[in-house]
Amino acid sequence: MSIKKVTSHPTQNEGLIFERSQTGRVGYRLPKLDVDEIPFDDLLPANLRRDDDLDGVPEVSEIDVVRHFTRISTWNYSIDLGMYPLGSCTMKYNSRLNEKVARIPGFAGLHPLAPEEESQGALELIYKLQEDLCEITGLPGISLQPAAGAQGEMTGVMLIRAFLDARDGDASKDRRIMLIPESAHGTNPASAALAGFTVKAIRATADGLTDMEHLRELCDAGGVAGVMFTNPNTVGIFEKNIKEICDTIHAAGGLVYMDGANMNALVGIARPGDMGVDVIHLNLHKTFSTPHGGGGPGCGPCLCSDELKPFLPTPRIEKEGDRYFLNYDIPTSIGRVKAFYGNFGMMVRALSYIYTHGNDGLKEATEAAVLNARYISHLLSDTFDKPYAGDCMHEAIFSHKNQAKKGVVTLDIAKRLIDYGFHPMTVYFPLVVEGAMLIEPTESVGRSDLDAFIEAMKDIDAEAQSDPELVINAPHSTRIGRLDEATAARKPVLRWKPDMETFSKSA
Numbered sequence: 397m398s399i400k401k402v403t404s405h406p407t408q409n410e411g412l413i414f415e416r417s418q419t420g421r422v423g424y425r426l427p428k429l430d431v432d433e434i435p436f437d438d439l440l441p442a443n444l445r446r447d448d449d450l451d452g453v454p455e456v457s458e459i460d461v462v463r464h465f466t467r468i469s470t471w472n473y474s475i476d477l478g479m480y481p482l483g484s485c486t487m488k489y490n491s492r493l494n495e496k497v498a499r500i501p502g503f504a505g506l507h508p509l510a511p512e513e514e515s516q517g518a519l520e521l522i523y524k525l526q527e528d529l530c531e532i533t534g535l536p537g538i539s540l541q542p543a544a545g546a547q548g549e550m551t552g553v554m555l556i557r558a559f560l561d562a563r564d565g566d567a568s569k570d571r572r573i574m575l576i577p578e579s580a581h582g583t584n585p586a587s588a589a590l591a592g593f594t595v596k597a598i599r600a601t602a603d604g605l606t607d608m609e610h611l612r613e614l615c616d617a618g619g620v621a622g623v624m625f626t627n628p629n630t631v632g633i634f635e636k637n638i639k640e641i642c643d644t645i646h647a648a649g650g651l652v653y654m655d656g657a658n659m660n661a662l663v664g665i666a667r668p669g670d671m672g673v674d675v676i677h678l679n680l681h682k683t684f685s686t687p688h689g690g691g692g693p694g695c696g697p698c699l700c701s702d703e704l705k706p707f708l709p710t711p712r713i714e715k716e717g718d719r720y721f722l723n724y725d726i727p728t729s730i731g732r733v734k735a736f737y738g739n740f741g742m743m744v745r746a747l748s749y750i751y752t753h754g755n756d757g758l759k760e761a762t763e764a765a766v767l768n769a770r771y772i773s774h775l776l777s778d779t780f781d782k783p784y785a786g787d788c789m790h791e792a793i794f795s796h797k798n799q800a801k802k803g804v805v806t807l808d809i810a811k812r813l814i815d816y817g818f819h820p821m822t823v824y825f826p827l828v829v830e831g832a833m834l835i836e837p838t839e840s841v842g843r844s845d846l847d848a849f850i851e852a853m854k855d856i857d858a859e860a861q862s863d864p865e866l867v868i869n870a871p872h873s874t875r876i877g878r879l880d881e882a883t884a885a886r887k888p889v890l891r892w893k894p895d896m897e898t899f900s901k902s903a
């Protein structure tokens with residue numbers, strides 16, 4: 397693999413911006429001075445000036461910069477480019493209207509330290525989003541502070557911990573076991589561990605549901621602080637024993653945490669609060685159409701029952717008469733989990749999504765999301781191995797069993813999908829299914845896109861049967877083929893060195 401040094405190319409192949417640099421080239425030119433030049437020393441004392449010559453900073457013109465970044469922006473697959481069937485992540489369309497609303501200057505330019513009287517509109521917006529999310533989940537307490545689902549989870553388990561400590565006093569230390577299904581997202585055990593709990597895994601049944609007998613056994617053994625489970629679970633199946641799961645945990649003195657990453661299968665139809673759930677997080681960047689950013693500003697609201705409300709983070713956005721205010725005075729609170737009030741821009745977009753859909757629209761989106769996943773699940777079930785017989789909810793799961801006989805595994809199928817113009821599905825998650833392919837179309841795709849995806853998957857299967865090498869060596873259409881991912885992760889090339897010989901060797 398080498399990065400070609402071309403200035404422009406129909407494939408928009410592109411070297412690094414450093415390679416475009418030409419000594420002395422600038423992006424601006426100022427007119428000649430028509431006043432006396434002020435000696436440098438009078439402008440800036442010598443000890444505050446740098447004396448090196450900015451070695452290594454690319455010297456390029458404005459158009460070089462614009463074209464460079466425009467070209468490399470085309471290398472990326474994005475939600476605006478095509479279907480993004482990444483299971484568990486709910487990659488739905490982010491509507492332009494959300495963006496327009498988020499750019500209203502009064503929202504976009506508001507300083508986070510602006511006084512309450514001058515930010516009533518923003519506080520009202522946060523308050524209204526809180527009310528709507530409470531209504532959607534059936535849980536009365538909420539904090540919008542957490543910046544991601546994982547942080548919402550951590551906040552949620554911290555609430556459980558604070559509640560148990562307040563309820564049980566010293567005896568709380570004997571209740572430190574968090575039960576988590578084997579199929580859980582990795583963030584669940586991580587959050588539990590961070591809040592001081594020990595994790596015990598709950599087995600699943602052959603049809604992909606929580607094994608109730610095992611759950612009861614684990615509860616009988618004592619010390620259970622609670623359970624963290626996902627519904628629909630990570631194999632896309634609705635936990636139909638949800639009420640019984642909650643009752644069992646409550647009877648054992650524990651609390652129920654629901655990972656709400658899969659709420660796209662429930663919004664407008666069923667409410668976790670009504671099922672007996674005590675705490676949940678949402679991912680606004682999944683269910684409520686705000687942008688996913690690689691570790692960037694997201695929003696993972698944490699919602700809870702009345703019992704857990706006293707422990708929610710501060711400040712709380714509250715209302716007195718017509719006035720909104722920030723309440724910092726809650727001694728039982730676990731404290732702040734994020735600077736200021738969380739990522740406000742995400743809240744604006746999520747409320748825009750909720751208002752543009754309305755009650756009926758949100759319900760329809762859920763129905764379409766489930767229908768789309770079932771359509772894929774049904775039409776691919778003759779071609780790909782379906783590990784669970786039941787109907788899926790918002791995501792379809794398959795394994796590579798039928799293709800692995802020819803040496804073609806999940807990774808190969810995912811890479812080949814790129815050649816067909818699709819973003820790969822989620823691969824090898826959840827771990828309970830060997831060679832898992834988790835496909836979530838969301839409500840954003842129409843029938844013709846679904847059919848094109850299904851056809852691509854069937855074509856890839858046909859290739860796997862007749863010409864496995866073609867799939868095993870995919871992708872064939874990308875700038876860079878298959879990466880040596882282990883080496884890329886272990887020995888990343890993070891610095892550009894002027895000598896291109898050494899650069900291409902180390903790359």
Ligand SMILES: *Cc1c(COP(=O)(O)O)cnc(C)c1O
Nearest residue numbers: 484544545546581583655657679
């Ligand atoms: C995405 C996801 C999370 C974590 O959410 P982030 O917003 O990525 O931190 C947790 N659980 C499940 C099931 C998820 O899909």
